Amino acid sequence: MYYLIYRPNTISEIDLEVVADKIEAILKGKSIPHAILLTGPKGIGKTSIARILAKAINCEKNSFANISTSVDPCNRCYNCLSIAQGSNLDVYEIDGASNRKIDEMRNLIDKVKFLPIRTHFKVYIIDEAHMLTKEAFNALLKTLEEPPKHTIFILATTEVDKMPTTIVSRCIHINFPRANNTSIVHMLKRILKGEKIKADEEILETIAKNSDNSFRDATKILEQAIIENKLSVAGIHDIIGFKLFDQDLLLLISKQNVKDLLSILENYDKNGGSFKPLIEYYLDRLHKLLLFKKGLDSDITTDYNLTISQIVKLIRLFSEAYRNLKYSPIESLPLELAIIDFFSEK
Ligand SMILES: Nc1ncnc2c1ncn2[C@@H]1O[C@H](COP(=O)(O)OP(=O)(O)O)[C@@H](O)[C@H]1O
Numbered sequence: 067m068y069y070l071i072y073r074p075n076t077i078s079e080i081d082l083e084v085v086a087d088k089i090e091a092i093l094k095g096k097s098i099p100h101a102i103l104l105t106g107p108k109g110i111g112k113t114s115i116a117r118i119l120a121k122a123i124n125c126e127k128n129s130f131a132n133i134s135t136s137v138d139p140c141n142r143c144y145n146c147l148s149i150a151q152g153s154n155l156d157v158y159e160i161d162g163a164s165n166r167k168i169d170e171m172r173n174l175i176d177k178v179k180f181l182p183i184r185t186h187f188k189v190y191i192i193d194e195a196h197m198l199t200k201e202a203f204n205a206l207l208k209t210l211e212e213p214p215k216h217t218i219f220i221l222a223t224t225e226v227d228k229m230p231t232t233i234v235s236r237c238i239h240i241n242f243p244r245a246n247n248t249s250i251v252h253m254l255k256r257i258l259k260g261e262k263i264k265a266d267e268e269i270l271e272t273i274a275k276n277s278d279n280s281f282r283d284a285t286k287i288l289e290q291a292i293i294e295n296k297l298s299v300a301g302i303h304d305i306i307g308f309k310l311f312d313q314d315l316l317l318l319i320s321k322q323n324v325k326d327l328l329s330i331l332e333n334y335d336k337n338g339g340s341f342k343p344l345i346e347y348y349l350d351r352l353h354k355l356l357l358f359k360k361g362l363d364s365d366i367t368t369d370y371n372l373t374i375s376q377i378v379k380l381i382r383l384f385s386e387a388y389r390n391l392k393y394s395p396i397e398s399l400p401l402e403l404a405i406i407d408f409f410s411e412k
């Protein structure tokens with residue numbers, strides 16, 4: 067699985083610059099904070115970064131071991147390797163979702179007072195931290211109030227609003243922004259380089275646009291495209307569910323067949339079709355159609371019986387639908403409204 071093989075292992079592999087800078091600043095600081103809270107959307111690097119931190123501060127070959135000036139983990143010494151494998155006895159990775167009970171939390175916190183066995187710091191990585199019970203949070207809070215010197219807590223969550231403010235206020239808080247397309251394309255290129263595979267920029271852009279701003283989702287789409295031999299723009303559309311659409315929307319629009327249009331969109335939605343790539347595709351078609359109508363070179367050579375002002379209007383309405391997609395609880399709704407709008411305002 068690419069998303070495991072290409073998990074960032076060093077600061078420079080974190081394709082999210084603002085966060086990478088903050089992590090570097092923490093590691094270069096005089097003392098490591100005893101509680102760090104990582105919050106942000108899924109697939110953005112929270113777990114990866116928690117592990118980079120755990121490895122960095124316990125590495126046997128970097129600045130923390132006084133061996134080099136680098137704060138990065140070497141990823142080769144015993145501590146780095148055992149932390150990566152999850153077998154290091156001083157680094158605990160706890161899934162908040164399955165360790166919710168107070169006894170488990172107490173059990174864990176009871177061990178906090180013991181010195182680490184082989185490392186400088188005992189590290190507790192608590193993933194999905196918002197899932198802990200109130201009692202578990204209270205036990206954690208007591209420890210955070212008087213943290214032993216050799217212990218560091220790294221909490222990660224997608225839902226910071228569900229974290230008690232008493233806990234949040236005791237942590238150094240790093241909030242991850244959503245990944246933009248440039249960062250995602252950059253990450254995809256790193257994978258392609260590792261796999262010695264070439265792909266056009268346009269393909270990578272298409273993956274990025276459809277990855278929900280998640281590095282993990284983008285990685286999965288790329289992997290599927292390679293496995294299924296679909297590393298092309300059409301292939302990517304296929305993978306993300308665009309294939310269900312075999313009607314030409316513009317043709318139906320020019321025929322003013324609103325009923326068919328709406329029922330096709332309903333069907334597309336029911337079959338799990340994705341509207342983001344669909345609208346993108348038609349905006350691209352409309353753009354090309356406009357160029358053709360203006361006498362410029364374009365790969366569209368039929369005029370669909372649409373006037374320039376109709377095309378412009380469609381572009382405006384489809385762009386608006388595209389923007390509204392994000393906030394619409396029903397994915398098909400923005401495009402349906404655009405089509406109804408188009409026919410009602412004549
Ligand atoms: N900031 C990032 N830079 C590069 N790749 C990333 C980044 N964040 C996530 N990834 C990719 O996504 C995968 C999952 O990331 P993970 O750290 O588990 O995310 P989270 O814990 O935020 O859900 C990683 O293994 C890696 O392939």
Ligand SMILES: [Mg+2]
Nearest residue numbers: 112113114193
């Ligand atoms: Mg995670």
Ligand SMILES: [Zn+2]
Nearest residue numbers: 125140143146
């Ligand atoms: Zn190391």
